[in-house]
Amino acid sequence: MSSTVSKSIWSNFSKRSQSLSLKNKALKTALLSPDLPFGPASLKKRSSKAQYNSPIGLSEIYPLAYQILEQESVDCYKRIEKIESKISTTQDQTLKEELNDLKQQLLVDAEINNPEVIYNANYATNSLDRTQPVYRHYLKEQWKSYSRMLTMQRLESLSVIPDTLPTLDPQVDVQLKFPHNNVERWIEPGTLLSSNATCKPPLLEIVEFKESKNDLYTVLMVDPDTPDLTNDSFSTTLHWGLKDVQLSNEDPIIDAKKLVENPDYEFIEYLPPVPEKNTGKHRLAIWVFRQNEKLSNVTETSREFFDIRKFTEDHNLVPIGAHVFRSIWDRNTENVRETYGLPKGRIFTRERL
Template sequence: MVKASIPAQVRQALNRSVWFDFSAQRSQNLGITSQALRQQILYGVPEKIGPLSLRRRCNRIKYSSPIGLDDVFPLAYNYLQEEAAKCYEKAESTKNKEIRDKLLIDAEKNNPEVLYKSLYTNLDKFDYDIPVFRHYSKQKWFEHDGMILMQRLETLHVIPDTLKTLDPKCEVHLRFFNETGINKKIEPGEILSSHVTYKQPTLNVINFESIPENSLYSVLIVNPDVPDLEYNTYKTSLNWCLVNIPLSNNDNIIDYKKINEETEMIDYLPATPEKNIPLSRLCVWVFKQNENKKLDTESVKLMITRDEFDIREFVESNGLTAVGAHVWRSKWDRNVPNVRKIYNLPKGNVFHRVRK
């Protein structure tokens, strides 16, 4: 990606065409903000300085670009830039949004600056209104994080214990911000203590497709591992219910700013597992509201109950489409009684093994 220094005549061989034009048609977010780094990627690196992308000085000094790259790079760059210009011309005359987005992706997917940002920039900092960044975000997610998510949903039996299946259309990041300092992105299936999860999480919903501004979404967090002593089985409880949450490609965070009486149908209740029961699964489901219609909040409140919640009936009755999911697990720890006191919950049960 970063080349050694090149002669001035080769440096001038880069055509300052479409990839150098940051106008209304091309967002400045497509380029690299650091001029020094951009200079090295496009024009080469002084031998004694080394690539800025390498952190350790010893590695920068040792670096040498492949033989012949300095001669080939300008030729390839100019050819790909000419092809990109053709794609932009076609995109201008195309009214179909899907075809236009595909042309814009083809125009930028081989741009060295875009490739560098897609490989080394935090995905949270992408401009998701730009089709090529959604393309690389989707590609990267399906190659790794998406496979982990689906594997955890299936091996932990979130599917089909809660919903039948999932065709993911977005990536869901889950974080807990509290005094513990645990604000990292939670990996699907991770076991979290009650001290971490006693406050409501923050969700980041990254859509892989272009969505209109203020598209409406719903969020459910359910626990299908609540002991049902009467029937000697388990039942599902509703730990959180949000509806009519407005999201867009860049405005994709669900936090306290978007939670109010009109969007929060039932307040967040942290997991407080009983002592000596297996791990509890806290399943997060993100739904897109069909035809972007607002749900009647009064009807929703009458429909939901904290205990014995039927998630499939709720989804079907409100015409919701599952587009993303997440899951974490909780077990009893010494802080659970404190969490129960904070939320005015009764003391939990203590289960013992009974020989048959």
């Protein structure tokens, strides 16, 4: 690494996390060397590297810009120290929360222009340390630029909103996949899945963009397309119900292992989608709620004719995220029904008048 690049706060990890640095030494050297002595890392051929010439003036401008940005970071950390001192002495809980919010924002400001952080945020998104506010900031911006809009578009175009709940102001990124069949891919909202793919519970990841330490969550998976012949309409079936699920920035996953270790999380066991023949595509909506306290009086919740709006009102739950996939009858559906001890599905036909 060139000695002309400042070695101040961004090189000091006594109080900063090592995750704010690049692990790959070669990349780090290339990123922080103003004159790129070996050429850009994108150049693979030795001849190309030998012919490379750094842009005129870069070796003078880069260290100066780095030094200015690093000094801004130093100033932010000085303000953070003063705020931490105030937090430790104040007894006012409201003031503590305000000061902590300010501290979180300053932690973002202190690292947002760090070249190593920027590189990690753009090229190592799957391994980011989500306990660091600056990485959560970058993840949130990426989510808002695409995934958030896609999810809302699917929820509204498929009429999950308002057929289940009236509205949603997304605060978290809800991702799901079904790893039991070795398909290690995240499901895009609105995807039509086979009965084999959904025969076992999904793995859920709830990505918080705020500081999260052991927050509690409720998850409801509902199908609003269950035929109701008595009323010549449709009813909602609760396919899965989780409560008091403890998650954090470090541990955002709900999987089979966690449910086995915490059997109290599941108040309604997972029932896979098993649409009856000729009932069309069923929407399976996964709603996520952040709890203020532990839920009570949910053991008597009925799976059939589930009223999700009443449930959320009774338990003071406000949705913070959602996902949706679809299911339709296929040749494997009856096998899934048999596995779960369900009666044979009906076959619906049109009546000719």
